[in-house]
Amino acid sequence: MSEVKLKRETNVLDVVEVENRIKELCQQLPHGITDQVIQNDMPHLEPQQRAMVINKLLSLGQLDLLRNSSGLLYRMKDTQGAGKMKGSDNQEKLVYQVIEDAGNKGIWSRDIRFKSNLPLTEVNKILKNLESKKLIKAVKSVAAEAAIDSKQSPMVQRNSSFATSHEVWKYICELGISKVDLSMDDIETILNTLIYDGKVEMSVIAAKEGTAGSVDGQMKLYRGVNAVIQPTGLVRTPCGLCPVFEDCHDGGEISPSHCVYMAEWLDF
């Protein structure tokens, strides 16, 4: 009896000690420790116990589990991160991790589902929770707004900055800002006005029949552009904008010497 009791007590003590030891090892090797390292440090520890301790630390959120080419790595999680997720359960933490790993490019919800292996309804519920806690943000993006990584080659950058008229039409419909149902032709008319405003340019590419939005084997691509020149020098003077420019002569009633617009402009 006492043997059994003793064993259990040592087991309990051991667990706490082992936990602390593992934490110390993690701090010593901030890049992460492998199973092998823990085994070398505490050779008397049984694998099951080791696994139990590690699981406990993981569930407490004090340890991070990573995989590298040679096996599993355990790393100390910084306390700030741990604090943020207090009160969330494991699934939420997992989803958050997945989103965090995607970096600043963002990730589609479908991809979150694949990576976390959770059913769609669960994922949606978790996303809503995280959003209400203000930990993540949903960015509805059309292809044209996809974040452009400046290290990508210019060709990819340019191609990703285009949006087809079909995509724009879908986006506007989804936003629901229009009370009237807009067809793709209406959207194209509006895009043409933007071309005439000098804000957008269009190019036409050949597309296979049947792909969404192709008309007669062509697709129209639009993208935003910057102005080619700054406002020209002439319009920075009052004369360039003057409504009575034609009537202005020296010695006349309207003359540069007594021009009211010039006086205002000079005193500005």
Next chain:
Amino acid sequence: MTAQEVRLCGLLLREHFGEVVEKVGTHLLRGGAQNLRIIIHETGVPLDLVKKSLCVLVQHGACVFSSGRKGAGSPTEYRTSCDRILRILRYPRYIYTTKTLYGDTGELIIEELLQRGHMTMSSTVKTVADRLTQNMEGQYLSVCINQGLSKLFSLFLKVFLVLRFLFFVEIEYDKETAAVLIPPFLLEGLCMDYGEVSNAFSKLVETHFLQRCPPMVAAGAAASAAPATPATPGTPAAPVSTAPPSPESFPDCYKVPHMTLVGRGKRQLCSEDGEDQRNAKRAKMDSQAHGDEGICWQVNFERFHLHFRDQAIISAVANKLDQTSSEIVRTMLRMSEVTTSPTATCTKPLSANEIFRSLPPSYNIARPIVDQYLTLLVDDPMEFVGKAGESGGGMYVVNLHRALANLARATLESVVQERFGSRSARIFRLLLRKRHLEQKQVEDFAMIPAKEAKDMLYTLLAQNLVQLQEIPKTPDFAPSRTFYLYTVNQLPTARMLLQNCYKTVANLIERRLFESRENKRLLEKSQRIEAILASLQASGAEPEQLTEVEEMITATEKQQLEALRLHINKLDSAENQVDESIFLLESYINSTASTS
């Protein structure tokens, strides 16, 4: 010569050369080719003044002379053209460009040549070296005085300056005179060597920013007479022609003459002893031959214009695409600088290999990325760069004329936008793209309500930015049976805007002169007070005296002066800004003229 051009030329001539030259110049501009007698008779200016004005104009290349139209033996006729005089507006831009490219030495060389018109290389080098030396001295002196290095020196200065002040002469702080009093040995190291200036001069000639003046053909010479000066074998056979020979038609246009010029910049005035000795020495110096007599140099404006055009294209590419694309275009233009003629439609084809090798080393771009950038530039709707073949990894050209046309179009659109609003600008761009449209179509495409669209179209029509084209259905042009199509013609609109630019610059100059005239009394008073202050300060007056003098200007007057200074600066910089528009529009119009 339009009325606006003549008015602007008159104002520029008056500011730079005085009223007499203005009178003679504008008369020539209005009247075409005239001989001396007619000029004297019609302007009423005395003979010697007319001769001097004509000399000034010829010296600056604004006036050319040729033998009379009535055959040999008739008096020489003088002709001016607006172009050269309008260049005066652009002088600050030329000087600033040279400063950025070649530093202070280059800047001063160009400034001297612009002021004098034609000069030999030796005299330019000497003058510029002297100026640079004085600048260095001036800096050294101001350091000395601020530190109060020599009491004796300041005493001399006080006596000298008070004496000058007593005669109410406008006093600039006369550093040159003060140099007398500084021990010469302190100033020995502060001289500009002629060699350095000559180097800068040669560099400017190599890159074609300076050129030789074409040798003068004696007026009235028989057709068979050879040109007078040497170094031009194989000149075209007819020296008596209506158009003056261009400097480029002479093969030695850009050859630096062999010149013996050794020495350093001279300090003004005398550390030498004795007036007479000094004069004698100076006379000897001047008559020393340096081996380049008769070879005068002038600024090559066309080369500067090509440089400005390249800059405009590069900044347009940078605005539209990104920095790397503009660097590639800059490299392409740099490589084509001397191989492309000024009126070419596009540069000579350059292979992608060459472009990649010539990129600046600080740009670590891999070869395939450069190829991708070139493809992007070719695909861009603005068509800055075109592809001319596949050899050498792809042959690429810069489409100069198309780029100028795009820049001119952007200028026109910007004017319409700022003046009439963005919806009128939308209509304007729509018409530029679609050429001819009916009113109904304009409303539909631009998505502007009918009433407003009509209003805007009529306003644009009244300002002559948009034209109406009538296409009759029946021979009698009945209004109900005619199509009325709105259209925009880019070239005539550009010409019209160019005239507006000229008028605007003339207005700005007039306003500037008016403001100076209005406040003339105030300006003179402030100058006098500044002079008194300067002299008192140099002689070490007590602070009470200084404040007493300062209080001679009241606070309101100070405010007025400050406002006046701001106004004049604003008007000056506005002139330069409008000149940029003028440059773009002129280049575009000239490019269409050469191709048509």
